[in-house]
Amino acid sequence: MITLSELQFCWPGAAKKIIDIKHLHIEQGQHVFIYGPSGSGKSTLLSLLAGINRPSAGEIVLLGQAQTGLSNRQRDQFRADHIGYIFQNFNLIPYLNAIENVTLATEFSTSRKQRVLQSHKSIACAAKALLQALELPDEVLMHPVVNLSIGQQQRVAAARAFIGQPEIIIADEPTSALDSDSRNRFIELLFEQATINNATILFVSHDTTLAPLFEQKLAITAQNLGLSS
Numbered sequence: 001m002i003t004l005s006e007l008q009f010c011w012p013g014a015a016k017k018i019i020d021i022k023h024l025h026i027e028q029g030q031h032v033f034i035y036g037p038s039g040s041g042k043s044t045l046l047s048l049l050a051g052i053n054r055p056s057a058g059e060i061v062l063l064g065q066a067q068t069g070l071s072n073r074q075r076d077q078f079r080a081d082h083i084g085y086i087f088q089n090f091n092l093i094p095y096l097n098a099i100e101n102v103t104l105a106t107e108f109s110t111s112r113k114q115r116v117l118q119s120h121k122s123i124a125c126a127a128k129a130l131l132q133a134l135e136l137p138d139e140v141l142m143h144p145v146v147n148l149s150i151g152q153q154q155r156v157a158a159a160r161a162f163i164g165q166p167e168i169i170i171a172d173e174p175t176s177a178l179d180s181d182s183r184n185r186f187i188e189l190l191f192e193q194a195t196i197n198n199a200t201i202l203f204v205s206h207d208t209t210l211a212p213l214f215e216q217k218l219a220i221t222a223q224n225l226g227l228s229s
């Protein structure tokens with residue numbers, strides 16, 4: 001569950017607010033498509049939700065936890081425990097293999113590690129199962145990810161976001177380098193994993209042909225923000 005109230009954000013030195021949201025509520029488990037023109041503030045909004053930047057005013061409540069009162073360290077821990085982030089450029093460690101890249105996400109969160117070990121005999125086994133569910137071929141599991149195709153790296157990035165069942169998955173234009181068949185299949189796989197965990201997905205893309213796949217659409221423009229179903 002995500003609630004934003006009177007949320008404002010202005011980059012230091014900028015003349016006007018880039019984010020100005022009166023109220024927004026997203027129920028747990030929703031798949032939300034966030035779109036808007038280049039420069040409208042989509043990535044800025046994600047950085048606020050992930051606690052990377054702090055709002056200039058207003059409140060973000062994630063999973064019942066108000067984020068404003070948290071210290072930087074507490075926000076970092078909250079992110080490690082509850083948020084899986086799929087970056088546009090994936091941010092994988094190039095010389096580590098696929099399984100190592102995925103297990104890394106649990107190194108910063110005891111709760112994610114414990115959740116994994118409730119259902120798997122090791123973190124590596126869980127990483128392998130997730131990568132297989134996301135259709136990464138077995139023969140590349142042990143290759144350094146720098147040698148993987150873009151579509152394969154994207155699956156590793158998704159598995160890293162999902163391991164340990166974080167409640168919120170943030171995906172910032174993760175499909176921009178893919179053809180339309182691979183794009184749709186990747187989104188289907190994301191939804192399958194999210195449904196297993198009842199995770200909320202916040203998915204940013206320029207590609208509005210993807211919007212019908214999502215239950216909710218969030219349009220961001222320079223002036224306003226609206227949610228539709």
Ligand SMILES: Nc1ncnc2c1ncn2[C@@H]1O[C@H](COP(=O)(O)OP(=O)(O)OP(=O)(O)O)[C@@H](O)[C@H]1O
Binds near residue numbers: 012038040042044
């Ligand atoms: N670190 C920063 N410091 C100052 N201004 C920034 C910073 N990051 C982004 N901005 C500004 O904030 C505005 C919104 O940028 P943002 O990256 O959030 O847009 P976006 O909608 O994600 O764009 P795109 O679709 O091109 O990725 C832009 O005017 C940008 O120049």
